[in-house]
Structure formats: C-alpha cells, structure tokens
Amino acid sequence: MATWLITGAAGFIGSNLGAHLLERGETVIGLDDFSTGTRDNVDRLAASAGARFRFHEGSILDPALVARSLLGVDVVVHLAAQVSVQRSFEDVAYTNAVNVAGFLEVHGAAEKAGVQRFIYASSCAVYGDNPALPLREETPPQPLSPYAVSKLVNEQYAEVLRLRCDKMDAIGLRFFNIYGPWQDHRGGYAAVIPRWIDACLRGERPIVFGDGGATRDFCFVGDLARVIETIGHNGAGGNFRVFNVGTGVATSLAELYAAIVGALGARGVKPPPEGPLHQPWRAGDIVHSRGSVERLRREIGIVPSTDLATGIGRILEEQYGLRP
Ligand SMILES: NC(=O)c1ccc[n+]([C@@H]2O[C@H](COP(=O)([O-])OP(=O)(O)OC[C@H]3O[C@@H](n4cnc5c(N)ncnc54)[C@H](O)[C@@H]3O)[C@@H](O)[C@H]2O)c1
Incomplete structure (x- = not known):
C-alpha cells in the first residue's frame, strides 16, 4: 500500500x-x-x-x-x-x-x-x-x-x-x-456526455454540433x-x-446519443421525442480523434475496455440513482 x-x-x-x-x-x-x-x-x-x-x-x-x-x-x-x-x-x-x-x-x-x-x-x-x-x-x-x-x-x-x-x-x-460519474455538466465548457445526460433528464433536447458524424475516443x-x-x-x-x-475505439456522436438514449430507456427515462438539436459545426473543433x-x-499491460453502454449505466446509477 x-x-x-x-x-x-x-x-x-x-x-x-x-x-x-x-x-x-x-x-x-x-x-x-x-x-x-x-x-x-x-x-x-x-x-x-x-x-x-x-x-x-x-x-x-x-x-x-x-x-x-x-x-x-x-x-x-x-x-x-x-x-x-x-x-x-x-x-x-x-x-x-x-x-x-x-x-x-x-x-x-x-x-x-x-x-x-x-x-x-x-x-x-x-x-x-x-x-x-x-x-x-x-x-x-x-x-x-x-x-x-x-x-x-x-x-x-x-x-x-x-x-x-x-x-x-x-x-x-x-x-x-x-x-464517468460526477463530471461537471454545467456551463459552456462542459463535456458532451454529462451535458447530454443532463439535458435528457430535464426533458430538453441535447445539442449536437454537426451531423453527428464526428468521432471521439x-x-x-x-x-x-x-x-x-x-x-x-x-x-x-x-x-x-x-x-x-x-x-483505441472511435465512437461517433450519433452512436453516443443512441447509447445515452438506450441507457436511459433501460431505466424508464424517455428522451425528448424530437431527438437532438443539430447546430452547425463549430470552426476549430477537432472532427475525428482516436488514440493508439x-x-x-x-x-x-492494461487497456481501458469498459464499453460505452456500461460506462453510461454507471453514471446513471452512481450519480442519479437510476437502476435498470
Ligand atoms: N476530462 C478529460 O477528458 C480530460 C482529457 C484530457 C486531459 N485532462 C486533464 O485531466 C486533469 C483533470 O481534469 P478533470 O476533467 O478532472 O477536470 P476538473 O476541472 O474536474 O479537475 C481539475 C481540478 O483541478 C483543480 N485546480 C485547478 N487549479 C488549481 C490550483 N491552482 N490549485 C489547486 N487545484 C486546482 C480544480 O479545482 C479541479 O478540482 C486536468 O489536468 C485535465 O487537463 C482531462
């Protein structure tokens, strides 16, 4: 120790x-x-x-x-x-x-x-x-x-x-x-996953910049x-x-949105029926990113391997007390 x-x-x-x-x-x-x-x-x-x-x-x-x-x-x-x-x-x-x-x-x-x-x-x-x-x-x-x-x-x-x-x-x-759990969802600088989960839980449409094709690791x-x-x-x-x-895995923003909606749905939370709100891609934002x-x-001898559905599930359970 x-x-x-x-x-x-x-x-x-x-x-x-x-x-x-x-x-x-x-x-x-x-x-x-x-x-x-x-x-x-x-x-x-x-x-x-x-x-x-x-x-x-x-x-x-x-x-x-x-x-x-x-x-x-x-x-x-x-x-x-x-x-x-x-x-x-x-x-x-x-x-x-x-x-x-x-x-x-x-x-x-x-x-x-x-x-x-x-x-x-x-x-x-x-x-x-x-x-x-x-x-x-x-x-x-x-x-x-x-x-x-x-x-x-x-x-x-x-x-x-x-x-x-x-x-x-x-x-x-x-x-x-x-x-993961407890990532700040507030303010203009917040990361995409906590922002989208927070928006869905409030019944608001998450904002997706671009067509959802951008990818992240x-x-x-x-x-x-x-x-x-x-x-x-x-x-x-x-x-x-x-x-x-x-x-080492690339996930598109569209796939991310589907994973969040799926994890919420499994816990009885319906996302906004109109889907996400698309806004123009912001100049200067990186389109694709994936690490070796x-x-x-x-x-x-160790590589991160938790899949997105499991990771998002952990946020919903630990931070919001939402179980399937
Ligand atoms: N979250 C990500 O995806 C990501 C990606 C790449 C790098 N990082 C790096 O990981 C680290 C942690 O990021 P995070 O996402 O947890 O952000 P965070 O803002 O939640 O954590 C940063 C912490 O540093 C503290 N801090 C800032 N200035 C300080 C100071 N002068 N003295 C003492 N404490 C101070 C803040 O109060 C905060 O608690 C940062 O170095 C960040 O650049 C994060």
Missing part, C-alpha cells in the same frame, strides 16, 4: 481516482483550490475512508502548502489544471501560471520530498487535428490552443528535468475523452484509475515516459 497525493482531487477525475484508490485500501491526500472542483466530491471521499483520506484546501502555486501536502507521499498524481480550451484562449497568462508554473512547483517539490513516481495529466489535445489516426505517441504534436501548449510543455519539462534528477520517475498520460474514468494505480505501483517499464490513455493504445498494452 502506498500514500498518494492527488492534486485536483476535488475535480472529476481526481475524485474518481481517489475513490478507486481508497477502495483498494491506499492512503490518499488531496489538494485542490475548488476553482472548478466541488466540496461534494471531497465530502464523498472523506465519508468513504476516514483517516486514510486527508485534504488540503489551496493552490498548487502555494509552495508551503504543496510541501506540506507531500509529507510521507510515495506517488504523486498531478491533475490540477486550468482545463478549459476556450478559457485558455481568453486567459493565456492564467492558464500558463496554473498549468506550467503550477506543474513545475509540484514537480520540483515532489523531487525534493523524495517522491518515487510522479504521474501527470497530459492530453490528446497535444495532437491537434492531425488526421493520421490512430494517434500514436510518436505522431508529431501539433497543439492548437494555449491549453494544448501547456500540456506539451509539461511533457518537455518532465523529459529535460530527468537530467537533474533521475530518482523520481515522471510519467505523462495523454488522456483522451474521459467520462471515450474512456471510462474507472479504467483510467486502474491504469494510474498500476503505474503508481509498478512504474511504466522504463522505455517510454508518455502514454496515450484511451480505448498499443504502447499502453505492451508496456503497462
């Missing part, structure tokens, strides 16, 4: 990862400033684990707080970030402060504290709209937003900082479209948590320091 620090523990991925690790008997320390995360997410973790969960409220930009949070920690999972692509254009300096300076703060402090493994969230956004699918880790990055630049810079810093200290293993995970958050747990305990094999985390999971399979 290890002691884990999760930055961004009040967020969607952080709280699901925390719950997974606590269920496995690990000790988890959370750090979050609640800029997008919620107190409810932290309260759920605290309620489930008692003394094996501790929480520090504050920013990753506060060196004293970061140092305090790292006491006794074996593995850091650095998830805290300014996560919105749109906001990264509106507020480049803030995005850079949290995503680049914040990364360096946590990375440097972890190194000093003698942490063994430092696992951090990169993103499939580093690939931009490269049409060479599936996207492999070797595919040249082509960031199209300040957010994507910040994630790529994290990878580059992690690589060169190994020259300073090779005792801490830093591993970057390029998450594809992660979904949707990965269930519980699968991501298992990948992180495995790397935290066993490392990543030493050959590579960056991995895609997705399913071969490196993950080969080096880590």
